[in-house]
Amino acid sequence: MNLHEYQAKQLFKDYGIPVLPWRIVETVDEAETAANELGCPVIVKAQVHAGGRGKAGGVKFAATAEDAVQYASDMLGTRMATNQTGPKGVPIDKVMITPAADIAHEYYVSIVMDGDEGAPAIIATREGGVEIEQVAEEQPEKIVRIIGDPLLGLLPYKARDAALALGFPPPLIRPATALISNAYQLFIDNDCSLVEINPLIESEDGKIIALDAKVGIEDDALFRHPGLRDLHDPAQMDPLEREASEFDLAYVKLEGGRVGCMVNGAGLAMATMDITKWAGAEPANFLDIGGSADLERIEHAFKIIVSDPDVEIILVNLFAGIARSDVVATGIINASKEVGSKKPVVAAMRGTNAEEGLQLLDESDIDVTPAPDMASAAEILRDKLATMSRST
Amino acid sequence: MPVLVEDPCRLLVQGLGRDGSFQAQRIVEYGTNMVAAVHPNRSGTKFMDEVPYFETAREAIAATGANTGLVFVPAPFAMDAILEQADAGLSLIVCITEGVPVHDMMKAKAYLDRTNSRLLGPNCPGLIHPGQRIKLGIIPGAAVSPGNVGVVSRSGTLTYEAVAQLGAVGMGQSTCVGIGGDPIPGTNFIDVLTEFQDDDETEAIVMIGEIGGTREQAAAEFIKHNVTKPVVASIAGQTAPPGKRMGHAGAIITGKAGLASEKNKALEAAGATVVESPAYIGEAMKNILG
Numbered sequence: 001m002n003l004h005e006y007q008a009k010q011l012f013k014d015y016g017i018p019v020l021p022w023r024i025v026e027t028v029d030e031a032e033t034a035a036n037e038l039g040c041p042v043i044v045k046a047q048v049h050a051g052g053r054g055k056a057g058g059v060k061f062a063a064t065a066e067d068a069v070q071y072a073s074d075m076l077g078t079r080m081a082t083n084q085t086g087p088k089g090v091p092i093d094k095v096m097i098t099p100a101a102d103i104a105h106e107y108y109v110s111i112v113m114d115g116d117e118g119a120p121a122i123i124a125t126r127e128g129g130v131e132i133e134q135v136a137e138e139q140p141e142k143i144v145r146i147i148g149d150p151l152l153g154l155l156p157y158k159a160r161d162a163a164l165a166l167g168f169p170p171p172l173i174r175p176a177t178a179l180i181s182n183a184y185q186l187f188i189d190n191d192c193s194l195v196e197i198n199p200l201i202e203s204e205d206g207k208i209i210a211l212d213a214k215v216g217i218e219d220d221a222l223f224r225h226p227g228l229r230d231l232h233d234p235a236q237m238d239p240l241e242r243e244a245s246e247f248d249l250a251y252v253k254l255e256g257g258r259v260g261c262m263v264n265g266a267g268l269a270m271a272t273m274d275i276t277k278w279a280g281a282e283p284a285n286f287l288d289i290g291g292s293a294d295l296e297r298i299e300h301a302f303k304i305i306v307s308d309p310d311v312e313i314i315l316v317n318l319f320a321g322i323a324r325s326d327v328v329a330t331g332i333i334n335a336s337k338e339v340g341s342k343k344p345v346v347a348a349m350r351g352t353n354a355e356e357g358l359q360l361l362d363e364s365d366i367d368v369t370p371a372p373d374m375a376s377a378a379e380i381l382r383d384k385l386a387t388m389s390r391s392t
Numbered sequence: 393m394p395v396l397v398e399d400p401c402r403l404l405v406q407g408l409g410r411d412g413s414f415q416a417q418r419i420v421e422y423g424t425n426m427v428a429a430v431h432p433n434r435s436g437t438k439f440m441d442e443v444p445y446f447e448t449a450r451e452a453i454a455a456t457g458a459n460t461g462l463v464f465v466p467a468p469f470a471m472d473a474i475l476e477q478a479d480a481g482l483s484l485i486v487c488i489t490e491g492v493p494v495h496d497m498m499k500a501k502a503y504l505d506r507t508n509s510r511l512l513g514p515n516c517p518g519l520i521h522p523g524q525r526i527k528l529g530i531i532p533g534a535a536v537s538p539g540n541v542g543v544v545s546r547s548g549t550l551t552y553e554a555v556a557q558l559g560a561v562g563m564g565q566s567t568c569v570g571i572g573g574d575p576i577p578g579t580n581f582i583d584v585l586t587e588f589q590d591d592d593e594t595e596a597i598v599m600i601g602e603i604g605g606t607r608e609q610a611a612a613e614f615i616k617h618n619v620t621k622p623v624v625a626s627i628a629g630q631t632a633p634p635g636k637r638m639g640h641a642g643a644i645i646t647g648k649a650g651l652a653s654e655k656n657k658a659l660e661a662a663g664a665t666v667v668e669s670p671a672y673i674g675e676a677m678k679n680i681l682g
Contacts, residue, residue: 113494115575115605118501150502191495221493223468254633266573267547267602270629275669277631319552321517321532322415350556351532374553375671 001217002049006096007231008213015186017179017197018209022098031072034097035065041100044071046092049236051214052082058092061100068097086255090236101211106199107166108132109180111187114147120187122146122154122180126167128199154184168202175208190228191221240285240304247300250288253308257282259381260311260343262301262332264289264323272317272374279378281385284310289323298331299338306341312388315381316347317374318357325349325357333364344369344384348377394521394567395542395587395594396510396579397460398483401526404458406430406449406473407489408439412464415488415530416440419462422533423525428452449473449480462518462528463487470514471496478509486528487513487578497576504578511578517548517570523593531555531568539564541677542588544581545600546573546607550628550670554598557674563681566593573602581611589619596622596681598673599664603629604650612658623664624676627652630668 003011009019023034024047035042046058053059058080062068072095081089106129114121124144127135136143144165148154156177163176179200187195194216201211222229234242244251250266259276261283263269269286276283285308287301305314316332318325332345344367349357361368369384371377393399403426405416417440420426426443430452434445446452449461461477463470463485470489477485492514504511512519518529523538530548535555541563545551551570558565569584571577581599588594597619601608608627615623630652656666667676 113498113575115494116607116610118498118576120498150498188495191493193494218494220467220491221495224493263549265547265549267545267600267628268549268553270547270602270632271550271553271626271670273632274628274630275671278668319549319556321530321535321548321552322411351535351552373556373671375669 001219001222001228001232002236003215003217003228003231004047004049004094004233005045005213006047006094008215009210011186011190011215012210012213015182017182017186018207019213020098020101020209020211022096024094024096025072026076026094028069028073028076031095031097032065032069035062035068038097038099040064040068042068042097043100044068044075045096045098046075046080047094047096048080048090048092049233050080050082050085050090052084053080056080056082058082072097086238086253088238093235101201101209102204103199103201104204105202107201108198109166109183109200110194110196110198111183111192112194117147119150120148120154120184122148122162122184124162124166132198148184153188154181156181159184168208171206172202172208179208179210190215190225191218192216193218240308243300244287244304247297248290249297249301249304250290251304252286254283254285257284258310258312258385259283260305260308260314261286262289262305262314262316262318263287264318264320268317268319272315275374275378276315276381279382281378281381284308289328295327295331295334298328299335302332302335303339306336306339306343312343313381313384314343314345315377316345316349317377318347318349318351318354320349320351320354324353325351326353326360329357329360333360333366336364336366342367346371346377346380346384348372348374393593394519394524394526395584395591396484396512396519396567396569397521397526397528401425401460401528402427402456402458403460403462403528404428404430404449404452404456404477404482405462405464406477407463407465409464409466413439415464418533419527422527424527427456428458449477449482453480453482459483460528461485463489463514465489467491467493471500474500474511475503478504478507482509485509485511485578486516486518487511488516488518488529489513490515492574494575497574501576501578510583512569513572513574513578515574516572516577517551519567519569521567522565529570531570535559536568537564540566540593540595541598541681542566542591542594542596543568543598543600544584544588545570546602547600547628550600553670554600554673557670558598558677561674561678563674563677566591575605581607582614585611585614585619589621594621596624596677598677599623599625600670601625601627601655603627603632603652603655606649608655609649609658612655612662612664615659615664616662622680624667624673624680625659625664626667626670626673627655627659628670
C-alpha cells in the first residue's frame with residue numbers, strides 16, 4: 001500500500017526527519033489561505049500515488065498566492081498520467097502547498113527490502129533530483145549501497161558510512177547520519193516496502209531537509225498497523241484493480257490487448273502471458289484467482305475480467321491443485337449469465353476435477369473452446385482473434 | 393529417498409484449521425508418515441483418529457520423534473511457528489502459508505541461519521517424492537509419478553505444469569521441490585541443485601524461475617561449476633511489462649538483472665537447455681534423456 005506524500009511526511013516528522021511545513025487543500029479557497037499563511041513563493045504539489053509527477057506537471061512553483069490558486073485550480077479534480085500510471089492516470093483530489101526551498105544540493109536516499117541479501121538496503125546517491133535509474137545505469141559507481149542487519153538493524157557506523165559516502169559537508173555529517181538512522185527505523189517499525197527521499201536537499205543556509213517523501217507499506221503486514229491501513233486511498237487504484245483487491249484477487253490491467261485471462265498462480269499468469277503474446281494474442285488483463293478460491297470469488301473474478309471493455313475473448317488457464325476446476329467452471333457460468341456476457345471463452349483446465357469443469361462449460365450457453373494445454377490454448381486464441389478481426 | 397528430508401521422514405503438521413486439515417488429510421492418504429499434529433487446545437485428541445495432537449512442537453517431538461515440520465499456520469503467526477519448530481530441533485521445516493510479512497521472513501531467515509534447521513518456503517507448494525510417497529505440502533499426488541527427473545521451481549502452479557509435461561512424455565520425477573516466490577525464501581535454487589547433483593535417483597533436473605531478483609543467475613553460476621547432470625530451465629515472465637506486479641511480491645523487475653532475458657542468457661552460458669516457455673519442458677527433457 002502506498003502512502004500519499006503528506007501522509008509520508010507526517011511519518012517523517014514523527015521520526016525526526018526534517019521536512020518543511022505544509023498544508024493539504026481540497027479547494028481553491030483553501031489554497032489561497034494556505035499560500036498566504038505559509039508565505040510565497042510556494043510549491044503546489046499534486047497528491048497522487050505515482051512517480052514521474054514533476055514531469056507530468058504535478059509540481060509547480062508559485063511566486064504569488066494568485067499563481068498558487070491558479071495551479072491548484074488546474075490540478076484539483078483532474079486526472080494525471082505519468083510514466084508510472086498508465087494512460088488513464090490517477091485522480092488529483094488533494095494538493096499540497098509548501099514553502100519553496102533554496103537548494104544548494106540535491107541528494108537521493110531510499111531504503112528497500114533486498115530479497116537477495118535478506119535485509120533492507122540503503123540505496124543512495126549524491127546525484128539526487130534527476131533520473132535515478134539513469135544514474136544507476138550510466139554511473140553505477142555513484143550509487144551508495146549499504147545493507148542493514150536483519151536482527152541488529154542499521155549499526156550507527158553504517159549510517160555514518162552512508163552519510164560520508166554521499167559527500168555531505170562536515171557540519172552536515174551528523175544530521176545526515178541521524179536522518180539515515182531515523183529513516184531506517186521508520187522502515188523497520190512500519191513494515192515498509194519502500195522509504196524514498198528524492199530529493200533530500202542541502203539548503204542554502206546549510207540544513208538538510210526531505211523535500212519529498214515516498215513510503216510504501218507491505219500489504220501483508222497491514223494487519224498489525226491499523227493506523228496506517230486507515231490511510232489507504234482506494235481512489236488512486238484502477239477501479240477494476242480496486243474491486244479485485246476487495247475480493248483478495250490479484251488483477252493486473254495491461255494496455256493494448258484483447259484477451260482477458262483467468263489463471264491460478266502468479267507463475268502460471270506470467271507463463272500464460274508469455275505464450276499468448278508469442279502466439280500474437282495480446283492480453284488485456286490478468287486475474288489470478290489464487291489457490292483456494294471459492295465460488296463467490298470466482299464469480300467476481302469473471303465479472304471483473306469481462307467488464308473490461310478491451311476484452312473480446314477470455315482465456316481460462318487453470319492448473320487446479322487446491323482449487324477445483326468444476327467450481328471455477330460453475331463460477332464462470334453463473335457470472336456469465338448474470339452479466340449477460342456473450343464473449344467467447346477458451347479453456348485449458350487441468351488438475352483437480354478438470355474433466356467435470358470442462359463438461360460443465362461445454363453444457364452451458366457459453367461459447368467455449370476447450371484446449372488440452374496452454375500452448376494449444378494460445379494457438380486457438382490467435383486463430384479466433386483473427387476471425388473476429390475479419391468479421392468486425 | 394527424497395532430497396532435503398531426513399530418512400525415515402517423521403512428519404509433524406502445525407496449524408490444522410480448515411485448509412490445514414484438508415491438506416493434512418491428503419498428505420496422510422498419500423502415504424506420508426505423519427506422526428504428530430500441533431494445534432491449540434486439542435491435546436488428548438487425535439487427527440483423523442490416528443495422529444495425536446499436541447499443544448506445542450517441543451512436546452510433539454519429545455513424544456513422537458518427529459524430524460520434519462509442516463506449517464499451515466496463518467500468516468500473522470507463521471514466523472512464530474517456524475521458529476518454534478526450529479528451536480524444537482526439526483531438521484526440515486516446510487511453510488506453505490502465503491502472505492507472511494517480508495519483515496518477519498527477514499528475521500526468521502537470519503535466526504534460522506544460527507540453527508540446524510532448514511526452511512522450505514514460505515508461500516510454496518512444498519515437496520513431494522512419488523517413489524516413497526512422501527508429500528510435504530500441497531503438490532497434488534495424482535499429478536506426479538516415480539522417476540528420475542528432479543524438479544525445482546519458484547512457482548507453485550508451474551511446478552504442476554512441469555510435472556504434467558514430464559508425465560505426458562512418460563517421464564517420472566525423483567523429488568519435486570517448490571521453493572516459493574516470496575522475496576526472502578528459506579531455501580534457494582542452489583540448495584536444491586546441490587542436493588539433486590548428489591542424489592543417486594536424479595538423472596536430470598528441471599528448473600523453473602521467474603523474473604525479479606538475481607537468484608536464477610546465482611543458480612546459473614552454480615550449475616556452471618558444480619552440476620554435471622543435464623538441466624532444462626525456463627523463466628516465466630519474459631513478456632511482463634517492467635514495473636507491473638503480477639501477484640508475487642518477488643516477481644518485480646528490479647533493474648536489468650531481474651529481466652528474463654538476462655536470466656536466460658546466464659542459464660544458457662552455464663550449459664542449461666533453456667526453453668522459452670514451461671510448456672516445452674517435457675519435449676526438451678525427452679530430447680535429452682531419450
